[in-house]
Amino acid sequence: MCGGLFMTLCILNYIQDNLSWGLGFGIPCIVMGLALVVFLLGSFNYRFCQSSDENNPFIRIGNVFINAARNWQTTTSAISVEQEVQGILPHEGSEQFKFLNKALLAPNGSKENGKICSIDEVEEAKAILRLIPIWTTCLVYAIVFSQSTTLFTKQGATMDRSLDLNFEVPAASLQSFISLSVVIFIPIYDRILVPFARAITGKPSGITMLQRIGTGIFLSILSMVVAAIIEKKRLQTALEHGLVDMPKATVPMSICWLIPQYILFGISEVFTMVGLQEFFYDQVPVELKSIGLSLYLSIFGIGSFLSSFLISVTENITGKDGQISWFSDNLNQAHLDYFYWVLAVLSTIAFTAYLYFSRSYMYNKSSSL
Structure with a gap:
């Protein structure tokens, strides 16, 4: 990629500065048009589909934060009880961002099916949240x-x-x-x-x-x-x-x-x-x-x-x-x-x-x- 970029910068910048800006923009426009045609033709010959019953990862992570926010008043003891009920061992969850463990409970402490996040979903949310400080700096x-x-x-x-x-x-x-x-x-x-x-x-x-x-x-x-x-x-x-x-x-x-x-x-x-x-x-x-x-x-x-x-x-x-x-x-x-x-x-x-x-x-x- 960098090799192609090197040649492009050298050639197109010279054309734009010394010949024509229109030509300098026209050349990559034509090349991209041809590349799009080749891509579309190739897409007919390539198919990859992986079936999965899991929700979209954005939805899964979003549900963790939403449920944790709804259960913000939940006590630590209630979370521990729920972990025992689900058979979650202490070492299965990270100690960081433990407030997200509140998503393991249904809102308002109810037992409504489909609204309780799994420990894997909570750990996914923690994994993303753990990256934010590095991302910010x-x-x-x-x-x-x-x-x-x-x-x-x-x-x-x-x-x-x-x-x-x-x-x-x-x-x-x-x-x-x-x-x-x-x-x-x-x-x-x-x-x-x-x-x-x-x-x-x-x-x-x-x-x-x-x-x-x-x-x-x-x-x-x-x-x-x-x-x-x-x-x-x-x-x-x-x-x-x-x-x-x-x-x-x-x-x-x-x-x-x-x-x-x-x-x-x-x-x-x-x-x-x-x-x-x-x-x-x-x-x-x-x-x-x-x-x-x-x-x-x-x-x-x-x-x-x-x-x-x-x-x-x-x-x-x-x-x-x-x-x-x-x-x-x-x-x-x-x-x-x-x-x-x-x-x-x-x-x-x-x-x-x-x-x-x-x-x-x-x-x-x-x-x-």
Whole structure:
């Protein structure tokens, strides 16, 4: 996927910048149309159906929370009695989120059939709830990752992008270094880092999924620090050459200065994004695999919204009373470097919280086994 993305970014961005935006959008439109036709033709030849009498997992988990809320006044002794009636042994339920055990009783203490949740359904709900702290702390990583396709490109558009007299590198094409870093670093990770870590830790995977995610988050902090330093240098270069009041002028600083922050993003993706996909898919029961993947994907969807919200708030705060905001259309007067430092601080706070929650998760996970 990253290999195809690398080629696409290089080719389509060049077409859009130098030939035609219409052609640049038309090519992927035609390709997607052809892909849809092939998909529809192939769907006639593929059928997989697994019959099940179980309710939809969203319904099952929702019923647990609804029943637990209805029985909020239920005492611990009543829950223990019900567990004995159902033949549930003490070790069959985790100690964390014990308030959800109230869903084992029918509302108002009645014995109405169909309204009592099973211990397996309660444990499913606990498994999802246990993931929420990890999910929350990873939202900041998604906010940081959003900058690689937005503000980084805006920076690059102001810099010297010429490779020779007749060719200019499209600013957006530098995103291809993220894909290139992923393609190069994944074999290094699998063939060098994992065996080395395995020899130290004795674990087949070398490091745990949570450690892999944490490493990526730490690298994203470094990428923000590097981005802030490079942006500060770009602003200083614009000042030295008298370009502060010339937003359309090219700052005499090579766009290649941005490559390190893109590479750091790519390496962090190998750790965090792959680790998150593994983690949320692995740490839920078989019946909830789709929910696990949806939790993983929602991190980046919601993170993008939060990024827009954070930029909007920062714009309003720094640009009030006629002041020049950090996101001024004239980037030579703006201060993206300040925003990058803010993201670095937020990421550091989130990383600290992640370390705490990951240790807590492993402790509760082991105590429930």
